[in-house]
Amino acid sequence: MSKDRRELSCFYLDDKLFDAFNLKVSEAVPVRSVFILETDKGVKILKRVKYDIEDLMFIYNSLNKIRENYAYVVNFRLTKDEKPYLIYNDEVYVVLDCINAREALFENPLDLKKVSINLARFHKAGENIESYERRNLKGKMIERLALRIKNLEKFKDIADMHVNKTRFDEIFLQNVDYYIEKIKEAVDFLERADYKNLKDCVFCHHDLAHHNVMIDEQDNVYFVDFDFCILDSRIHDLANIINKALKDNNFTVDTANIILDNYCKEYKLSKHEINILYGLLLFPKDFYDISRDYYFKTKLWDEEEYLDKLIRKAGYKEDIDKFLKDFKKIWL
Template structure:
């Protein structure tokens, strides 16, 4: 392992009541890094986290709150002085317990439904959280409509810009061929959110406070040897409607299929409903959020904002085509879902 890294790890660990045997770098992405450290009390996981003290204190507070409410997630190990983190040369490090297990697989229906029940339990357990230190570091709840509107306007701008380019490449052509369809999806989604039920849910959540994980997906989950579902990576917690996490997992699962699958969507939502029941009106809001072309927008913004510099043009085009196919297959499924909502809601 890089001697500079080893030195940093040793300096951080010197603040803990731990003796180090071995250090392994698991991942390094610029501002983030993860190490596995063998110590006299067993393995611990050390993370370099890319945010400030207030955010770290909130993350630790939320982890404790969720654990107290029955969520399985690795605990934070305190330093000799009782702190939950170490600051070193303007960088922050947190040490976690190690948890052993394997990632659940979407293809195994029982494991997929376990993820949805786990997500519902996570949302339920987070309710009522307060942050003693003041404002929450992330409060996406109040930014929904403005964020979707901004994305819609970006798609419009790219459409105007690329239409005027004389030598359009293959990506431009595919984008321009389909963008009108997705702009219509944006408009329908935004108009569906102009709904007093949405505003009411937002107002209620301002009071009850519930957290979204923002990436409650297989890569951040593990099924432990005792069968419990463990949740990792609490870096991006935000106060929001549970819809954000629900839409993300549905998009993740459906883009791995050849097309959106109505029966699978219903099974997933029934699993969620068993633990944390939502109303018909709230499922309408989920449908509105899914209708917005998040996958298409994400792929297009990666290309036009040059966020994946190492990708080839072929990879960008291939990914775009996949996302277009997924997005185009969802409208009839969402209509079918709304007609079968009674069945889902009664499952709670």
Template structure:
């Protein structure tokens, strides 16, 4: 079989084939890896990525990467074009080239990787402090959780009407689950009202940190030295660190069917090298309490309308199957997390 040229590889991946002409690079080979193209050069491998968001969003993403890199956290550096630009734009799509980091994707099912990921998240948040964020609409999320939750409750109420009047299998399943979801979202709002959310948000805003906002296992790389490095800052935003930490816990709760010890293990690992704020466990509880999976299923079905029905139905079934285990964990979470933070061990 005849080997494809580099331009053909880029074209097949949906990349502009001429983008590499803007760089002073000798490309030996190219191959797709997830959403990027891996470029082989005599000096080492690089990653070519395309970005479809706004100029301001890209600048925020690149500025966030530069900031933590300058503070010693391992993220890829950006390779500039011949004329010193950080990216190239063609037909509304922005392209940029980064260093290819040495490491493997983390495996959250492997306890040592999960511990490293939680510890690495704490180090990342420390490195993010003092960020001079470039202006970008939607990236400043300080103190917005309550408003977002209330808006999503209203959306779910609208979808409830659509589901009750619809005739699909998804409609029937969603109609059965959404009342409980609205109740859970309301409980999340109540938790925020009964927490130190405003004080913690104000304090962290003054420290000027930010969240990665997509701490999925494939964005968390484990280096040969067992350190954590991070890629894909597309969704980075300015918000309290509990946003990232709660998301990491939730990702693992779904995969281990809401095992409480896993949640406490993540909390323990994260706070081994950074001090908790008083009442932070309630903010984690509030974010975990919000029925994000149910909300996203409804959003995909009734707003975006671009997901296969069987995929969304499967998502609803998993949500329904895990509600009892989920409730048991959430009822005890704050007390269990406080014990971990006080004693440094899981009871």
């Protein structure tokens, strides 16, 4: 059973749930890990939330604040009790307005320009969000990278101990020392670049994959799915979207140029911030993530799927190195 099907099988769909949101539902269609609802109040999205109510209320209240200056974020439907969620059969559900828009295409430079400009507007609107310690990562990246070095060393010990090594173990061991050194390089660069004195802190999306950015017929850019949102420097989101977009554009530095040039039209970046951005881009996120998922078993994938992803992500090595050299030459 796939991850999405397993997720959907945990939903309790009945009229009591829908009635709590004051909805009459004529059809419920599974899409990815949610249900699209045809209702008397229009098309809605039913989602099961896996984090606690405190996190959910932080997201809800933050988006309400952002909407005052940037309207194009996902909207929660309230229950009859005026809550943005319902606890039903010990599960937490939310209902969201469905946006009539298409997913952004990061390989399309026009889309990438629109998204970058609007990400800057979104970040401006996300200033002065009330602090919430559990999701506040401001100033913590060096410590988090040090932990990732320790994790890779731990995974290396695990793989070394396996008598009958999997193909994943073998490829991981061939590459892990290189990537440990890359993270050390990132830590060293951030320390020398005075990372700790980075001042800004905004509401960051933290998962700017193309399917979480929607563009409607009027060219309004919507940001959706804030499950992983954090409070941190806007540089965090810029590193996130650059890393996502690079894979759709053969790792060319032009991709980063488009993002930064257009972002800066709305929200200027200082030399200090650009230096920090480069330090964050040094972190080999793809290799670390697939290694963590495999050795911590955080995903419900089979061995072949893990292996395919590792081979692909380890294969980015030369492309990423060239990108980083080009980026440094242009921006630093």
